[in-house]
Amino acid sequence: MERLILQSDWDEVLKEKEEKAWVSYKQGVQQSIHGSLWNQGVSTSGVPYVTGSDGFTVQEVTKRSITVSYTDDSVNLYRKFVAPSTSFKSIHSERKSVVSLDVTGGGLGVSADSEGKLRLWQTDTGEVRRELVGHCADVYTCQFFPSGIVVLSGGADMQLKIWSAETGKCAATLIGHRGAINDTAIVDRGRNVVSCGRDGAVRLWDVGQQQCLGTFQEIGGEVNSCCLGDVSATLSLEAGDQATSDREVGTEGKLLVLGCENSTVQGYGLQNRKKVFEFPTHGPVNTCAFLSEVTAVCGTQDGHITVLDLRNIRVPLQEWKDSRSAILCFCPYKGGFFTGTGDGSCFYVDSQFHARVELTGSDCDPVYAVKCDGSDVYTACRDSRIRKYSLAVCGESLV
Known part of the structure; x- marks a missing residue:
């Protein structure tokens, strides 16, 4: 490209x-x-x-x-x-990479750095409101529940933690992984969550009882990323072999997509735990995301971006590679997506697969996460900065 x-x-x-x-x-x-x-x-x-x-x-x-x-x-x-409207320099320590990030429309952000610090902050000023203390090592993933007042995190200590954004206290800890947790997904409002990790395990959890409700088998190695989509209107997922636990809420009709280190993207019915597809990629898959009920995108370590039609998984809708290095993260927006890369590029690809907008500021430092709160886009970077960009400045190029 x-x-x-x-x-x-x-x-x-x-x-x-x-x-x-x-x-x-x-x-x-x-x-x-x-x-x-x-x-x-x-x-x-x-x-x-x-x-x-x-x-x-x-x-x-x-x-x-x-x-x-x-x-x-x-x-x-x-x-x-x-260019960024604001560059937050003091949320995390200088020379510490910001490795994970999420924001809410209510004005809160949460982020984790390479020192294992997990912090809540205000998106308007960057003021740190809470430090979430409890993980024993690096935190690789953090995100808000749909309520915007509860946080889910996971990392190298193999623990999932549920936090109150109002008090900063850990409300629950989910234990069961035997390797670092790389990514998470929240089912509907959050009574159930999904986690994946370096142990090759993918688990469905009951948050209230802090128990694992099920696992996904034969994935073939480390799982780097996961995402959930409601495909009930477009794809038919088979019923499971066993009765569904009454502790599962909202799992019917959900497709779980996994980005795997063994250079595949795999899809599973969340409720029935059955594999729906396996698509070979050009390299280890670092990140994946749903763009619609019928499309998903994945990005690989060798710089390929692949858009898949879930109704016909054999032939990609679009696939390309340029000199942007590893694809590290996606943020769906208006039928397209923002993506961050290993060489510091952050750009928007529209629904017609045209890249018209670049978010600048990183000087070749990888962009590990990109999120949107409806009015601004935020990026997490190796240079310790969290940058904020106005969607209004991006303008019609995002349509």
Whole structure:
């Protein structure tokens, strides 16, 4: 896939007259074409007047975004680059990677770092409200329940923990994994949750009684990610061989998709525990997400993105690879998705599989998580920063 690459701190550099930011055009393994953007002055509204060189043209510029095109005899490509409205520096310690993140529409965020710190904070100011203390090692995954006042976390200590966001207290601990927990999914309102881990186990839990209700078999090794979708209107899932426990709530019609280290994406009926499909990928699958009732997306360690039609799993709807390194996370939005990568890129792919918007700020540091609260997008990065981007600035390019 062809792409434009812009200097990560372009918004700071181009504030000053005569200052330049570098820009490049890259297609596959071909040699990159380099150019510059430079500030030739500032308007009365404070917006810089920026021009380009060597085939690069600035179509539009604001304080937080710049739209750049590259044109030659065979290429006509544009991208909108969006700078963060806020960069939170003090939620986590400097030089500690932020490895997991979630936000609510109610103004709360939760994140975990490579030091094992799990913290609740305000999305408007970045003020830390609670530190959730109880895990014995690194925390790899954290997310809010639909209520927005309860948090689910898991990590290297093989424990799942349920936290009150109001008090910061741990309300329940779920024990059963024999390896680190890599990811979780919440069933409906959260009476049941799913976890997957390095022990190759995937478990369905009853939160209230802190018991495992069932496991998924023959996965074939470590499970890196999981996601749940309601496919009851589009796919028929067989009934299970045994009666369903009355402690299971909302599992009927749910498809569980797993991203696996053995280079497969696998689908299971959540209620019947039966495998529905297994799709071979180009490499270990780091992340997966539902885009709709009939489509899901997965990303691999070698940089492939694959969109699957769950009604016809044999042939991908779309598949591509570019030079963005490992695909680390997805956040579905308006039929498309944001994704973060190992080389620090964070971009939006629309429902037609076009990448038109890049979120800038990371200087080649991996983006481990990206989340949306309906008005802003948040990213978690190896450089210890949590960055916040306005969806309004991204504009029509996300439709």
